Amino acid sequence: MTAAVSGKIMCVMVIGMIMAFGVSASEVDKKGHKGPEFLLKVLQVSEQQEGAFLAIMKEQHELRKMIHQQYQSLRKEERHAMEELHQETIDKISVVLTSEQLEAFKELKRHRRSQHKMHNKQEADKYAHYR
Numbered sequence: 001m002t003a004a005v006s007g008k009i010m011c012v013m014v015i016g017m018i019m020a021f022g023v024s025a026s027e028v029d030k031k032g033h034k035g036p037e038f039l040l041k042v043l044q045v046s047e048q049q050e051g052a053f054l055a056i057m058k059e060q061h062e063l064r065k066m067i068h069q070q071y072q073s074l075r076k077e078e079r080h081a082m083e084e085l086h087q088e089t090i091d092k093i094s095v096v097l098t099s100e101q102l103e104a105f106k107e108l109k110r111h112r113r114s115q116h117k118m119h120n121k122q123e124a125d126k127y128a129h130y131r
Contacts, residue, residue, distance in 0.1 A: 036057040039045070045053050086109070094102050 036054055039057070040050060040053070090102070090106070093105065097105065
Protein backbone atom coordinates (compact mmCIF):
# COMPACT_ATOMS: atom_id res chain seq x y z
CA MET A 1 0.00 0.00 0.00
CA THR A 2 1.43 3.37 -0.96
CA ALA A 3 1.81 6.24 1.49
CA ALA A 4 -0.77 8.23 -0.47
CA VAL A 5 -3.36 5.46 -0.24
CA SER A 6 -2.56 4.88 3.42
CA GLY A 7 -2.93 8.60 4.12
CA LYS A 8 -6.26 8.75 2.31
CA ILE A 9 -7.56 5.74 4.23
CA MET A 10 -6.48 7.36 7.50
CA CYS A 11 -8.23 10.59 6.52
CA VAL A 12 -11.46 8.77 5.69
CA MET A 13 -11.28 6.83 8.96
CA VAL A 14 -10.78 9.97 11.04
CA ILE A 15 -13.60 11.79 9.24
CA GLY A 16 -15.81 8.76 9.78
CA MET A 17 -14.99 8.67 13.48
CA ILE A 18 -15.65 12.39 13.80
CA MET A 19 -19.01 12.00 12.11
CA ALA A 20 -19.93 8.84 14.00
CA PHE A 21 -18.99 10.14 17.43
CA GLY A 22 -20.05 13.74 16.96
CA VAL A 23 -16.74 15.48 17.53
CA SER A 24 -17.13 19.05 16.35
CA ALA A 25 -14.71 20.72 13.97
CA SER A 26 -13.58 23.04 16.77
CA GLU A 27 -12.38 20.01 18.73
CA VAL A 28 -10.10 18.90 15.93
CA ASP A 29 -6.63 20.33 16.40
CA LYS A 30 -5.61 22.10 13.19
CA LYS A 31 -1.92 21.33 13.80
CA GLY A 32 -2.65 17.63 13.58
CA HIS A 33 -4.91 15.55 15.70
CA LYS A 34 -2.56 12.65 16.18
CA GLY A 35 -2.20 11.05 19.51
CA PRO A 36 -4.17 9.37 22.20
CA GLU A 37 -5.72 12.60 23.48
CA PHE A 38 -7.55 13.06 20.19
CA LEU A 39 -8.66 9.43 20.27
CA LEU A 40 -9.98 9.89 23.80
CA LYS A 41 -12.37 12.52 22.43
CA VAL A 42 -13.26 10.80 19.18
CA LEU A 43 -13.88 7.43 20.79
CA GLN A 44 -15.54 9.05 23.80
CA VAL A 45 -13.40 7.02 26.18
CA SER A 46 -14.80 7.13 29.70
CA GLU A 47 -12.76 8.10 32.75
CA GLN A 48 -12.83 4.44 33.78
CA GLN A 49 -11.36 3.37 30.43
CA GLU A 50 -8.88 6.22 30.09
CA GLY A 51 -6.04 4.85 32.22
CA ALA A 52 -5.96 1.44 30.57
CA PHE A 53 -6.42 2.95 27.10
CA LEU A 54 -3.52 5.42 27.55
CA ALA A 55 -1.27 2.70 29.01
CA ILE A 56 -1.92 0.47 26.00
CA MET A 57 -1.33 3.32 23.55
CA LYS A 58 1.94 4.27 25.26
CA GLU A 59 3.17 0.67 25.24
CA GLN A 60 2.24 0.27 21.57
CA HIS A 61 4.01 3.53 20.71
CA GLU A 62 7.21 2.28 22.34
CA LEU A 63 6.93 -1.03 20.45
CA ARG A 64 6.43 0.85 17.15
CA LYS A 65 9.57 2.89 17.84
CA MET A 66 11.50 -0.31 18.62
CA ILE A 67 10.35 -1.98 15.40
CA HIS A 68 11.27 1.12 13.40
CA GLN A 69 14.77 1.11 14.91
CA GLN A 70 15.12 -2.64 14.36
CA TYR A 71 14.55 -2.34 10.61
CA GLN A 72 16.46 0.92 10.14
CA SER A 73 19.74 -0.94 9.58
CA LEU A 74 18.09 -2.99 6.83
CA ARG A 75 17.06 0.21 5.05
CA LYS A 76 20.66 1.43 5.27
CA GLU A 77 21.94 -1.88 3.91
CA GLU A 78 19.48 -1.70 1.02
CA ARG A 79 20.55 1.86 0.20
CA HIS A 80 24.22 0.83 0.26
CA ALA A 81 23.54 -2.17 -2.01
CA MET A 82 21.65 0.05 -4.47
CA GLU A 83 24.53 2.55 -4.54
CA GLU A 84 26.97 -0.27 -5.25
CA LEU A 85 24.73 -1.57 -8.03
CA HIS A 86 24.52 1.92 -9.54
CA GLN A 87 28.30 2.22 -9.55
CA GLU A 88 28.56 -1.21 -11.17
CA THR A 89 26.09 -0.03 -13.83
CA ILE A 90 28.20 3.08 -14.48
CA ASP A 91 31.33 0.93 -14.77
CA LYS A 92 29.66 -1.41 -17.27
CA ILE A 93 27.99 1.19 -19.47
CA SER A 94 31.11 3.36 -19.57
CA VAL A 95 32.57 0.72 -21.90
CA VAL A 96 29.59 1.06 -24.27
CA LEU A 97 28.73 4.78 -24.14
CA THR A 98 30.78 7.77 -25.23
CA SER A 99 31.97 10.13 -22.49
CA GLU A 100 29.23 12.63 -23.49
CA GLN A 101 26.55 9.92 -23.30
CA LEU A 102 27.89 8.74 -19.96
CA GLU A 103 27.82 12.27 -18.57
CA ALA A 104 24.26 12.70 -19.89
CA PHE A 105 23.28 9.42 -18.20
CA LYS A 106 24.75 10.61 -14.89
CA GLU A 107 22.97 13.96 -15.23
CA LEU A 108 19.66 12.21 -15.89
CA LYS A 109 20.20 10.10 -12.79
CA ARG A 110 20.95 13.21 -10.68
CA HIS A 111 17.85 14.91 -12.06
CA ARG A 112 15.65 11.89 -11.37
CA ARG A 113 17.06 11.63 -7.85
CA SER A 114 16.30 15.29 -7.13
CA GLN A 115 12.78 14.91 -8.61
CA HIS A 116 12.25 11.81 -6.47
CA LYS A 117 13.38 13.64 -3.31
CA MET A 118 11.13 16.59 -4.14
CA HIS A 119 8.16 14.27 -4.75
CA ASN A 120 8.80 12.42 -1.47
CA LYS A 121 8.99 15.72 0.41
CA GLN A 122 5.73 16.91 -1.17
CA GLU A 123 4.02 13.64 -0.23
CA ALA A 124 5.40 13.83 3.30
CA ASP A 125 4.27 17.46 3.64
CA LYS A 126 0.81 16.56 2.35
CA TYR A 127 0.31 14.07 5.20
CA ALA A 128 2.39 15.80 7.89
CA HIS A 129 -0.69 16.54 9.97
CA TYR A 130 -1.13 12.76 10.56
CA ARG A 131 2.18 12.53 12.41
